[in-house]
Amino acid sequence: MSFETVIGLEIHAELHTRSKIFCSCATTFGAKPNANTCPICLGLPGTLPVLNEEVVNLAVKAGTALNCHINKLNKMDRKNYFYPDLPKAYQTSQYDLPICKGGHVDIEVDGMKKRIRLNRIHIEEDAGKLIHLEEQPVSLIDYNRVGVPLIEIVTEPDLRSVDEAVTFLRTLKAILEYGEISDCRMEQGSLRCDANISMRKTGQDTLNTKVELKNINSFKELQKALEKEEKRQRELYTFGEESKIKQETRRWDSAKGKTVPMRTKEDAHDYRYFPEPDLVPIIIREEQIVSIKESLPEMPAQKKERFARQYGLTEKEVDIIIGDKALSQYYEALVLLGAAPKAAANWILGDILRLLKEKELEADLIPVRPDALYRLIQIIAEGKISITAGKEVFEAMFITGKSADAIVEEKGLSQISDSVELEKIVEGILDSNPQSLKDYAAGKTQAAGFLMGQIMKASRGKANPQVTKELLDSKLKERLE
């Protein structure tokens, strides 16, 4: 009997705003603990929240980019639970009237296109951060993240494999990044994902008991967590022990590389939602939706199609460059400066990606600016240095931040293309190798190769091969006449 995997995802993305959702505290990451707090986000008595207009704009933008229906009248609700990451003891969220309904994202896995339906998108506030100290009976609370605006994107259970789930998240991340809706920095927690996974007999319509996996902060973790849980459930079904699968929430522990059950009380999920009495309903006008739709920048799917057409890149090359917004911007900047599209792609897919990986840097932190790389490309094109030397220069630019010219100068890498200087070397080699000259005259053409090698050696590799070859040919001709 064959089984199929059923996966649904819930994605939390921090919205790209300057201030928090209900107060004017900054949303900047990495501030001193509790520096970005005020009486409103700390939920002190007597304060009133006021919704940030940019939160509505960005949520509508997300809904538009993800083909959702926008609810022109929607409202906030209170989700009640007690945990120290939430100073108000409730999270302001949306329950039965979310800002967006429905929608879909088209993904492509192994050349097959598939449409993944969305259930909804709602807006809510983020919670604070708890640091549990090792070997001490205390936890430290930092409320800077409390009230940072989030959208929660909920899919239908349409994903049928771990690969589809990972591809979906990648596709969604690219849309949110290109749309400037969220900065999607997974390592900083501004894009997080929970996954629901269950198994059923192929062809079955109903859903079986699902397990919820929480706390997933990277594509690799999503892949690993889902693969582990898929394997566990598949084995239980294969041996007829599916009754052992309980509806539960498991936390992905990246250090241990496995999921662990969360110690939640059985009634902790009874959130007693009710309408937020401190906020008026959210009203969205048709003109607002239209103007947001018009302001939407080029989305990854369109960009992909354009890159393939305009720059003549292969699908694989386009996928890698488009997959990262910073890379695609770098690429276009390089091409705009005048670099050949193919050469620009080779630099990015080769040396840039390799060095970013080695130095563990994100693509928005490439230390060599596009104009600096373009200068290097020009130096190579002019024949001043060889391509091999160019790669060496680029690495030095990447590490030191110096210009291509400065490094070529420092390392003495510039090729000798000056014919006067080259002529001297060539004449010298011809004078000191009379036997080779005789061999050449006797029709042994490989003698020219030997002479060429001697010239390169004498110039310590700096002779421009093309110019040298031409010069050697003409000198040989001269001497044989």
Place this chain on the structure above:
Amino acid sequence: MKILVEDVQYIAKLAKLSFSEEQAKKMAMEFESILTHFESIDKFDLSDIHLDLYSEALQPVLRKDETAVFPDKEKLFQNVKSMSDTSIMVPKILE
């Protein structure tokens, strides 16, 4: 809608409150009368009413996306029992 004393005690537990049997009984009756009132509202047929149409008459209440620093951090945390540098220190609570 019938509300039992057990329902009241369950909600009280979720809200981290405790009531005597006497108080819970009184609340059960009050809850019931409130919910019965809602039930009568629920009887209205509103299937042809579209909330979106009414939004035209309403004004959105929003603030600009501008930042400001709340200056008096000392006062802000004056009721916190213990702090470690600028972090709030609480007994370890694991989810």
